[in-house]
Amino acid sequence: MTKAFVAGWPVAHSLSPQLHGYWLQRHAIAGSYQAMAVPPHDFAQFIANLPQSGFAGGNVTIPHKEAAFSLCAAKDGEALAIGAVNTLWTENARVCGTCTDSYGFAANLDDHSGNWRTMQTALVIGAGGAARAVVHALIKAGLSKITIANRTPERADSLAGLFGPKVSAHRLDTFPQLARHANLIINTTSLGMDGQSGEVLSLDEASSDALVTDIVYVPLETPFLAAARLRGLKTIDGLGMLLHQAVPGFERWFGVRPQVDLPLRAHLLAILDHRSRQP
Numbered sequence: 001m002t003k004a005f006v007a008g009w010p011v012a013h014s015l016s017p018q019l020h021g022y023w024l025q026r027h028a029i030a031g032s033y034q035a036m037a038v039p040p041h042d043f044a045q046f047i048a049n050l051p052q053s054g055f056a057g058g059n060v061t062i063p064h065k066e067a068a069f070s071l072c073a074a075k076d077g078e079a080l081a082i083g084a085v086n087t088l089w090t091e092n093a094r095v096c097g098t099c100t101d102s103y104g105f106a107a108n109l110d111d112h113s114g115n116w117r118t119m120q121t122a123l124v125i126g127a128g129g130a131a132r133a134v135v136h137a138l139i140k141a142g143l144s145k146i147t148i149a150n151r152t153p154e155r156a157d158s159l160a161g162l163f164g165p166k167v168s169a170h171r172l173d174t175f176p177q178l179a180r181h182a183n184l185i186i187n188t189t190s191l192g193m194d195g196q197s198g199e200v201l202s203l204d205e206a207s208s209d210a211l212v213t214d215i216v217y218v219p220l221e222t223p224f225l226a227a228a229r230l231r232g233l234k235t236i237d238g239l240g241m242l243l244h245q246a247v248p249g250f251e252r253w254f255g256v257r258p259q260v261d262l263p264l265r266a267h268l269l270a271i272l273d274h275r276s277r278q279p
């Protein structure tokens with residue numbers, strides 16, 4: 001029986017067991033996918049034990065993505081471009097890794113927008129690990145100008161510095177002016193996650209044909225997406241990114257390329273809805 005995991009700390013919030021469990025059942029695969037709570041001080045040993053563990057591989061989530069990058073014996077081009085690893089497998093007793101977040105982000109936009117790849121300018125809010133994956137996806141898709149706005153300007157500078165002349169760094173308070181010129185606006189910050197309060201960035205000056213997306217998916221409609229919808233802009237939520245980033249790992253471990261479709265989305269939305277009602 002093929003076994004896979006998601007390792008995080010904490011990990012109870014992860015939707016990956018339900019997501020992979022759904023595909024295992026749909027494809028009648030006698031495999032398993034389990035959540036493993038691995039504290040940071042045990043993570044290096046966890047990786048070292050992996051080749052003998054009986055797992056075909058697994059996912060890593062917060063806070064282990066950068067540590068997994070450092071600890072993998074082999075990394076592909078996606079992992080190197082993003083500086084993080086979220087998908088592991090073993091090969092000849094070596095732990096190998098990739099990062100599927102850029103793929104997941106782009107595949108989600110492909111599902112909902114026929115023309116985002118031909119857009120010129122994108123505005124990315126945030127400069128953390130997820131922003132790096134998003135900027136990589138935007139460069140790969142061929143967008144010619146990417147502006148990054150972040151609360152801590154030094155982090156925006158460092159991120160822009162990794163990607164060359166198409167990418168520039170800005171202060172978060174310049175967001176309204178930057179939004180005027182953006183065809184695609186992406187929130188990659190945890191602002192608005194899980195009902196966190198905070199000021200919602202104003203989209204008043206955004207172009208009326210701008211496409212707005214958020215990679216946070218709890219709540220599904222973040223305050224930022226709600227503001228975009230009220231302003232009449234087209235929006236795409238972040239759940240599809242989570243679903244799509246899981247596809248390459250499942251295919252690698254279990255040998256079947258699974259589909260991201262409406263029944264899967266409905267299944268996960270029901271779980272999120274159930275969780276939101278728990279005290």
Ligand code: NAP
Nearest residue numbers: 126127128129130131151152155188189190215238241242
């Ligand atoms: P991270 O590395 O910790 O970066 C967090 C970013 O959010 C930084 O740019 C930070 O700004 C900004 N930020 C946090 N609180 C803020 C506030 N109150 N005001 C303004 N900016 C604030 O985190 P990450 O790994 O990039 O993840 C970011 C989010 O993406 C998380 O919510 C995560 O769950 C989500 N995510 C979703 C998917 C998906 O599949 N949909 C995949 C990956 C991540 P500073 O630099 O100023 O601190």
